[in-house]
Amino acid sequence: MKKLFAIALISSSFYSLTGRADVTVSSGTKIYYSDQVPITTFSDSSGIGLGNGYTFTSDYDCSSNVTSNSLNGGIITNQACINEIIKSGSNSTIEIAPNTNNANIEIGSGSNPTTITQTGISVEGGNLLKKQTDGAVQIGIDSNDIDIVADGLNIDGAAVITKNTDGSIQLGADGNDIDVVADGLNIDGTAVITKNADGTIQIGTDENDIDITSEGLAIDGEPLITKKANGELHIGKNSWITKEENGRQKVYAKDANGNSIPIDYTNGTKLLINGRDVEQSINNVGALSAALTGLPTVPTDTTLACGLGTGTHGGDFAFSGGCASKVNDKLSINYAASMTMPGQDYAGDFEDTFSARAGFVWKLGKAIKPTQISMRETKELKEEIAGLKENNKNIIAQNNALLARLERLEKVALGDLKLKDLAAIKLP
Numbered sequence: 001m002k003k004l005f006a007i008a009l010i011s012s013s014f015y016s017l018t019g020r021a022d023v024t025v026s027s028g029t030k031i032y033y034s035d036q037v038p039i040t041t042f043s044d045s046s047g048i049g050l051g052n053g054y055t056f057t058s059d060y061d062c063s064s065n066v067t068s069n070s071l072n073g074g075i076i077t078n079q080a081c082i083n084e085i086i087k088s089g090s091n092s093t094i095e096i097a098p099n100t101n102n103a104n105i106e107i108g109s110g111s112n113p114t115t116i117t118q119t120g121i122s123v124e125g126g127n128l129l130k131k132q133t134d135g136a137v138q139i140g141i142d143s144n145d146i147d148i149v150a151d152g153l154n155i156d157g158a159a160v161i162t163k164n165t166d167g168s169i170q171l172g173a174d175g176n177d178i179d180v181v182a183d184g185l186n187i188d189g190t191a192v193i194t195k196n197a198d199g200t201i202q203i204g205t206d207e208n209d210i211d212i213t214s215e216g217l218a219i220d221g222e223p224l225i226t227k228k229a230n231g232e233l234h235i236g237k238n239s240w241i242t243k244e245e246n247g248r249q250k251v252y253a254k255d256a257n258g259n260s261i262p263i264d265y266t267n268g269t270k271l272l273i274n275g276r277d278v279e280q281s282i283n284n285v286g287a288l289s290a291a292l293t294g295l296p297t298v299p300t301d302t303t304l305a306c307g308l309g310t311g312t313h314g315g316d317f318a319f320s321g322g323c324a325s326k327v328n329d330k331l332s333i334n335y336a337a338s339m340t341m342p343g344q345d346y347a348g349d350f351e352d353t354f355s356a357r358a359g360f361v362w363k364l365g366k367a368i369k370p371t372q373i374s375m376r377e378t379k380e381l382k383e384e385i386a387g388l389k390e391n392n393k394n395i396i397a398q399n400n401a402l403l404a405r406l407e408r409l410e411k412v413a414l415g416d417l418k419l420k421d422l423a424a425i426k427l428p
Contacts, residue, residue, distance in 0.1 A: 023062040277346035286313025288355040291320035
């Protein structure tokens with residue numbers, strides 16, 4: 001009794017749901033009492049005998065506002081109507097109004113309910129999901145809908161996804177479609193991606209295609225990227241090759257005959273190593289070295305000599321400065337530095353643009369007087385020669401005077417010269 005009373009209270013929350021539904025308890029329906037129902041009796045017994053249950057002697061309309069005039073009869077009526085509305089189905093399902101034709105369920109009240117019918121779901125009177133008579137499932141209203149049909153999916157009546165009779169899947173209408181076929185993908189009937197019989201994947205048509213093979217990638221039949229069995233990675237037909245071996249990444253090139261060929265970076269492309277232009281670095285080394293060669297290493301006629309220099313190689317310039325010092329007749333030291341011109345691209349850090357040297361000269365063995373003389377010695381020698389020339393000139397004049405006197409003396413001796421002429425001769 002208490003169990004039936006509790007069910008009656010619960011069923012009152014569903015009673016309004018049946019106000020619009022044609023739910024009927026058929027004549028002959030039986031509702032039984034059972035001691036197995038986990039309900040205890042009240043402490044005070046009424047002494048009323050109820051028997052084993054109730055039987056409906058005629059059809060009962062659950063939407064009726066009239067029920068049995070007895071308490072137990074009213075409870076039985078509500079229980080029977082609930083049983084007609086909700087039943088346990090197979091496969092753990094719950095059946096709602098299984099015996100009522102075209103039963104609908106409304107969620108909410110007023111003019112904007114959500115309605116669940118046997119053919120679909122509508123929200124605020126507009127179709128949300130509907131099963132058509134032809135078996136298609138429509139999502140949305142007729143003017144703006146998605147139809148799930150037997151062979152695919154349509155939007156607003158236009159085919160979007162279609163499974164063709166040959167088993168291919170078509171995306172879009174016939175004039176502007178993508179076809180997923182057994183061996184690949186077509187666009188407007190033209191092959192875009194094809195799996196060939198040899199297992200390669202072809203992108204594009206035969207005349208203008210990209211092939212993905214087991215070894216790599218080819219364009220129009222010409223290898224673009226190929227990985228060989230020995231681990232070599234080839235780029236291009238006559239290949240630029242790279243291979244990791246013994247902890248190093250090797251790079252080289254071969255021609256079509258497998259012969260090694262040079263790698264030439266041209267058209268303004270610079271080869272950088274750690275951010276430095278390799279060609280420019282080579283030119284800088286030449287310019288730095290040339291600049292250093294213009295500086296003194298051993299002073300000659302002084303104990304210290306300094307100088308500035310410049311050099312060029314491959315169009316790059318460098319300037320230098322340095323000194324050489326003569327410690328003694330046997331030992332000389334020198335030191336110098338050079339630097340490239342600023343403003344170079346990819347020149348690296350400061351130490352990459354700077355060069356320096358230092359050294360000493362130690363003379364071994366017996367010293368030999370040099371055959372060359374200094375400017376000071378040359379000047380002194382010229383002055384000495386000039387003095388000697390002047391003395392020589394005087395000596396010549398004296399010799400001439402002596403010769404003239406000697407001739408006169410000879411004439412005197414021979415008697416040809418008068419004595420007064422001999423007295424007129426003066427010695428220098």
